[in-house]
Amino acid sequence: MINISILLFNKVKNRTVFTVGGAVLLLVMLAACQQSDAKNTIVFDNQSALEIATFAGGCFWCTEADFDKVPGVVSTTSGYIGGTETNPTYEQVAAGVTSHIEAVQVRFDPSKTSFSKLLAAYWPTIDPLTPNRQFCDSGPHYRSAIFYHDADQQHKAEASKEALTVSGRFTKPIVTEILPATVFYPAEEYHQDYHMKNPIRYTYYRSRCGRDKRLEEVWGESN
Numbered sequence: 001m002i003n004i005s006i007l008l009f010n011k012v013k014n015r016t017v018f019t020v021g022g023a024v025l026l027l028v029m030l031a032a033c034q035q036s037d038a039k040n041t042i043v044f045d046n047q048s049a050l051e052i053a054t055f056a057g058g059c060f061w062c063t064e065a066d067f068d069k070v071p072g073v074v075s076t077t078s079g080y081i082g083g084t085e086t087n088p089t090y091e092q093v094a095a096g097v098t099s100h101i102e103a104v105q106v107r108f109d110p111s112k113t114s115f116s117k118l119l120a121a122y123w124p125t126i127d128p129l130t131p132n133r134q135f136c137d138s139g140p141h142y143r144s145a146i147f148y149h150d151a152d153q154q155h156k157a158e159a160s161k162e163a164l165t166v167s168g169r170f171t172k173p174i175v176t177e178i179l180p181a182t183v184f185y186p187a188e189e190y191h192q193d194y195h196m197k198n199p200i201r202y203t204y205y206r207s208r209c210g211r212d213k214r215l216e217e218v219w220g221e222s223n
Helices: 004-013 020-044 060-068 090-094 115-125 151-166 199-208 211-219
Strands: 051-057 073-081 101-108 144-148 177-180
Touching: 051 060, 051 115, 060 073, 060 101, 060 115, 060 199, 090 101, 101 115, 101 144, 115 151, 115 211, 144 151, 151 177, 199 211
Parallel strands: 144 177
Antiparallel strands: 051 101, 051 144, 073 101
């Protein structure tokens, strides 16, 4: 979900303009950015038409990247949820000194996808069998969880978990929690869209963390 206007602005911002012609070009490009923002507002910022879902699956860089691939998802935001502390920071949450969990808030278009489809997309991206850990990241702040925003989401999340439990796929119990959504605090800007801003570092982290290897062990190659 890259905002084109931000990309244009960054390209201009990272250059030094030496000539009057360059200044004119800068003004033209900024004007184009404003027009692009207006278009994005029409397409993406019709919040009344969107619905929200929130999932915790360990490192939010990876969970955000996984949901960005799902058709019908309009935006994803990395952040912290489930705790009582106000305005937690990444350093606090990662150190385990708060009661928050790393999570991703998903805004989706219900005319193109559904909460049930998001649940189906979520399960194969996590290890639902290991408590208080996801892959190389350990601690309760990295545990898997589904946060419901209303009674309908709660019912569907519980039904989805139960269906997976009785499917016979696993011999161990599913430890993924289903919890009421609390205040969601967006993470610091450098965490947002990390897989797009820093693709090499992201790929290296995901590989070294053993995420995809463990997912293959849990779900099989067809995952």
